[in-house]
Amino acid sequence: MGKITLEKVTKSFGDVNVIPPLDLTIEDGEFCVFVGPSGCGKSTLLRLIAGLEDISSGAIKIDGNDASNTPPAKRGLAMVFQSYALYPHMSVRKNIAFPMKMAGVPQEEQDKRIAAAAKALNLTDYLDRRPGQLSGGQRQRVAIGRAIVREPAAFLFDEPLSNLDAALRVGMRMEIGELHAKLQTTMIYVTHDQVEAMTMADKIVVLRAGNIEQVGSPLELYRAPRNLFVAGFIGSPKMNLIEGNAAQQHGATTIGVRPEHIDITDSGPWTGTVGVAEHLGSDTFLHVHDTGLAETVTVRATGEVGFKHGDKVTLAPREDLIHRFDRDGLRVA
Amino acid sequence: MATQHSRSAARMMMAPAVVLLLGWMLVPLIMTLWFSFRRYLPLRGGDLGSAGFDNFVRFVTSSAFWPSVQTTLIMVGGVLVITIVLGVLLSLLLDQPMWGQGVVRILVIAPFFVMPTVSALVWKNMFMDPTNGLLAHLWQFFGAEPVAWLSSVPLTSIIMIVSWQWLPFATLILLTAVQSLDGEQLEASEMDGASPLARFFYIILPHLSRAITIVVLIQTIFLLSIFAEIFVTTGGAFGTRTLTYLIYQRVLESQNVGLGSAGGVYAIILANIVAIFLMRIVGKNLDK
Numbered sequence A: 001m002g003k004i005t006l007e008k009v010t011k012s013f014g015d016v017n018v019i020p021p022l023d024l025t026i027e028d029g030e031f032c033v034f035v036g037p038s039g040c041g042k043s044t045l046l047r048l049i050a051g052l053e054d055i056s057s058g059a060i061k062i063d064g065n066d067a068s069n070t071p072p073a074k075r076g077l078a079m080v081f082q083s084y085a086l087y088p089h090m091s092v093r094k095n096i097a098f099p100m101k102m103a104g105v106p107q108e109e110q111d112k113r114i115a116a117a118a119k120a121l122n123l124t125d126y127l128d129r130r131p132g133q134l135s136g137g138q139r140q141r142v143a144i145g146r147a148i149v150r151e152p153a154a155f156l157f158d159e160p161l162s163n164l165d166a167a168l169r170v171g172m173r174m175e176i177g178e179l180h181a182k183l184q185t186t187m188i189y190v191t192h193d194q195v196e197a198m199t200m201a202d203k204i205v206v207l208r209a210g211n212i213e214q215v216g217s218p219l220e221l222y223r224a225p226r227n228l229f230v231a232g233f234i235g236s237p238k239m240n241l242i243e244g245n246a247a248q249q250h251g252a253t254t255i256g257v258r259p260e261h262i263d264i265t266d267s268g269p270w271t272g273t274v275g276v277a278e279h280l281g282s283d284t285f286l287h288v289h290d291t292g293l294a295e296t297v298t299v300r301a302t303g304e305v306g307f308k309h310g311d312k313v314t315l316a317p318r319e320d321l322i323h324r325f326d327r328d329g330l331r332v333a
Numbered sequence B: 001m002a003t004q005h006s007r008s009a010a011r012m013m014m015a016p017a018v019v020l021l022l023g024w025m026l027v028p029l030i031m032t033l034w035f036s037f038r039r040y041l042p043l044r045g046g047d048l049g050s051a052g053f054d055n056f057v058r059f060v061t062s063s064a065f066w067p068s069v070q071t072t073l074i075m076v077g078g079v080l081v082i083t084i085v086l087g088v089l090l091s092l093l094l095d096q097p098m099w100g101q102g103v104v105r106i107l108v109i110a111p112f113f114v115m116p117t118v119s120a121l122v123w124k125n126m127f128m129d130p131t132n133g134l135l136a137h138l139w140q141f142f143g144a145e146p147v148a149w150l151s152s153v154p155l156t157s158i159i160m161i162v163s164w165q166w167l168p169f170a171t172l173i174l175l176t177a178v179q180s181l182d183g184e185q186l187e188a189s190e191m192d193g194a195s196p197l198a199r200f201f202y203i204i205l206p207h208l209s210r211a212i213t214i215v216v217l218i219q220t221i222f223l224l225s226i227f228a229e230i231f232v233t234t235g236g237a238f239g240t241r242t243l244t245y246l247i248y249q250r251v252l253e254s255q256n257v258g259l260g261s262a263g264g265v266y267a268i269i270l271a272n273i274v275a276i277f278l279m280r281i282v283g284k285n286l287d288k
């Protein structure tokens, strides 16, 4: 079981208030992703849940029991650190065995769990190596292995993939996703990368300066961002946020149109010249200037279109998919 | 200028220093070797010709030899154990954030800058004096009989003095090692359920092992040649005669340069055995 509830949790370092009062419930078995720009307090929030930092006020409940003052080891949570934090002088086997050794698990049971974890994570051949002799991806898996064998109530990941190269990152993303599907254990995953959040999460928590901006499933956030910040943060490439006349025509201060919701047609409200055309093969992203709008408009076209720098295009946003925001940046229904 | 040129220019410029250092080392070494094969008694006729291996045989068969080796080992070992145990604890303490950290660290390092002769004299007269010493007063304050340190426990006393001198060095090296420990590792072990003691033995101590071997290596080489501390305290009496001190006595007190030089050669061999032995350990440790 691993239902985690935060009630009016705050955290300040001296005078600096990093987390204002914050309420959040993470259901048992959920894959919850905290996402937000660097320095917004994601790690701090995770460390509060882990018990590595003390909360300034409020309460943290794990399965209904107040764990606010429980030491980290007793909370039954396992954490995977950004730097992996493996013990460099121990072999992979000893690293994985360490939490069990500390908990006094019998040797037989230890061996069984190590073998199972090693098999699940493709580490069987590396058990007698030291962390220094492993690649980044393998180290990452050892760190996960060390977390799995504890059979925790929830896993906490702090930007676990940020030290890996792009290809490995995609692979590990899938592996962690599969691990969650198999274990069905609560996972809280911190990242600044919205793609990771979108691809992995059951529930995304968007944070800015310690505040929760929106909580919801990836598609909820994609379809109905609650405010300008979430609108700009979720989705790649970024949503076009347009102010001025064009917005006023829709009765809003700002309107947002996702690049994939703009068609290149013969007749449309905006005509401009292509600045940069990014050909990705599957898609082409066009950055269009001089449309009469103050902002450069990003448009997603199919992969095979031949537009290039200087071409003239006419753009038509899909009216039903335009997001409208009021003067305070909040979504207008 | 091409690399080749700058390299030979560099060699030229280093040459004087290298020659000077080599001379500095080689001349005394060769003289020691030379005298060790001579019957050389400065006050009793000077150089009386070749002695073959007589000096070497006499040095090791003298009744003072083995006890002095033993004393040397106890002294070096004792100082190493004390400085490393206290050094580890002190470095962990100094790593804690506290008020006036900078000043405290300088104070901890200070003993290292006191000359051995001076520190031994200070200890002898200010601390260990059985009537006026601070330790005597402390003992009396608690109603205990003051200890006559340098006559009843002379070896322990000297080990204490030398440890006091070398503790800063050990602490300094270990402190840098403690500071290089990754905080996330400690946090990970905390989450893994390791108690503070378990964290110390499983995480901190292994992390310090390399620094500890380096401290052992460097200190051993310097501790083998302790002299001033013995000279100004016990003068080699009461079982505090180390190998170094024995050599000194042979040369200056018995005025037998040949015999003393033979002892010097043994000391060189001993130091090299220790050095090779330690280098191996360090090498192994550094490989990891």
Ligand SMILES: Nc1ncnc2c1ncn2[C@@H]1O[C@H](COP(=O)(O)OP(=O)(O)O)[C@@H](O)[C@H]1O
Binding pocket: A013, A016, A018, A036, A037, A038, A039, A040, A041, A042, A043, A044, A045
């Ligand atoms: N130990 C600390 N002392 C003081 N300020 C801290 C400490 N840890 C984090 N902060 C501050 O809290 C804010 C959030 O940090 P963090 O949670 O690490 O952000 P994120 O993980 O989202 O990048 C930052 O402004 C950071 O400077």
Ligand SMILES: [Mg+2]
Binding pocket: A042, A043, A044, A159
């Ligand atoms: Mg962070």
